[in-house]
Amino acid sequence: MTAAPSPRPTESELEILQILWDKGNCTVREVHEILEKSKDAGYTTTLKLMQIMHEKGLVARDTSSKTHIYRALVNQEKTQQHLVNKMIDNVFNGSAARMVMQALGNHKASKDEIDSIKKYLDELSNQ
Amino acid sequence: MTAAPSPRPTESELEILQILWDKGNCTVREVHEILEKSKDAGYTTTLKLMQIMHEKGLVARDTSSKTHIYRALVNQEKTQQHLVNKMIDNVFNGSAARMVMQALGNHKASKDEIDSIKKYLDELSNQ
DNA sequence: ATTTGATTACGAAACAATTCGTAGAAGGAA
DNA sequence: TTCCTTCTACGAATTGTTTCGTAATCAAAT
Known part of the structure; x- marks a missing residue:
């Protein structure tokens, strides 16, 4: 049995989680486009954040096609x-x-x- | 006219502000002794934090005697x-x-x- | 005057969060 | 196939926070 991921997202991570909670499954680009409305950051920044969130166990991703699909893992x-x-x-x-x-x-x-x-x-x- | 200090204390700074709001005027040692109960950090760490808070305008200090007296500046x-x-x-x-x-x-x-x-x-x- | 203990000042290390440039892989269009 | 666009991977720079060791200063006690 593995421990549940402890819910300690950073502020940027929280912004992304909000979107994932709202939308369900998302690509990086979808998340980034929503993020861009309120924030000013490059695409690879969003990508990197979501990759880190994956390492931390905050999100899961489906890598079966080229464009990965992310979803929130924390409640x-x-x-x-x-x-x-x-x-x-x-x-x-x-x-x-x-x-x-x-x-x-x-x-x-x-x-x-x-x-x-x-x-x-x-x-x-x-x- | 100088701008009011924007109230964006970090987490550690907030711990110290709580004490200052509660006690009013405090020396570093007083703050540190209260902090120690719930936290595990050295005296110079608390000192440094309070010095930084002073630079940021979060606290004021009276340096007229050797032992400085701090008080919260933010509401x-x-x-x-x-x-x-x-x-x-x-x-x-x-x-x-x-x-x-x-x-x-x-x-x-x-x-x-x-x-x-x-x-x-x-x-x-x-x- | 010397020692002792408490204090501040300073700088640097350790760590964490954020940002982005660049390279390479994948896929579709011409 | 070749070109173009989109995507991921990776590493590094930057910035902010927290931590603490060391040195200098001061005052009180001996």
Whole structure:
């Protein structure tokens, strides 16, 4: 039994994972074209990153044809969980509540979102 | 007019900022002794980090006596805000609500905390 | 005055993340 | 086949972060 890959992607790796989580299977070029919209980097940079991610076990790839196809190997929710917990410890001294309030207090969340969070909290309380 | 220091502390710098935010004024030794409890690094490492933070404008220091006294220059809430927003974008595709639910869904928050969040959300909605 | 202990300053090593140039392989078009 | 484009592989440069050894300075104690 091999250990599960520990979800510690770097920032650049995270950008790529976002795309893979969203799209499923992707070629390097597909990922790169999306990345280019928000970022300014060369194609071989994206390629190299994805190759490193493969070495680390963050992604799998199908090399049966010339153009390789990549997909995420790490779980989106687990990765998010891990990063959020780290931030709660690192930045908010372990207080999830303080982080939540900070996150919501800055008009990032719409009224609809706030309502859905309230509903969610009610369900949490009733358990 | 000089630009405000942009709040982009590294992880190690954040550990030190936490202490400074909590304690106010500190010597390197004080910071180091607290750091040692959770981390394993030499005194000169802590010193060097704090010197770099000074160069970056993250902290101020009083050098009038031999033992320098440091204090945080960046604002705690602004820094938290900045990091949380970055995480929302980077990790949760811009959805604050998804991050909040992820943060609360994993037993990090106690019942009391959840209640206080609900109260907070009610205030937000009533504006 | 000398020693001792604590402090800062400095530089360099070790490591990690990011970027990209270049070369070579593969495949399709002419 | 030859040419052109696209792709992967590889290695190296660059930059940023973390770590710590060593030397110099200072002050207090002897």
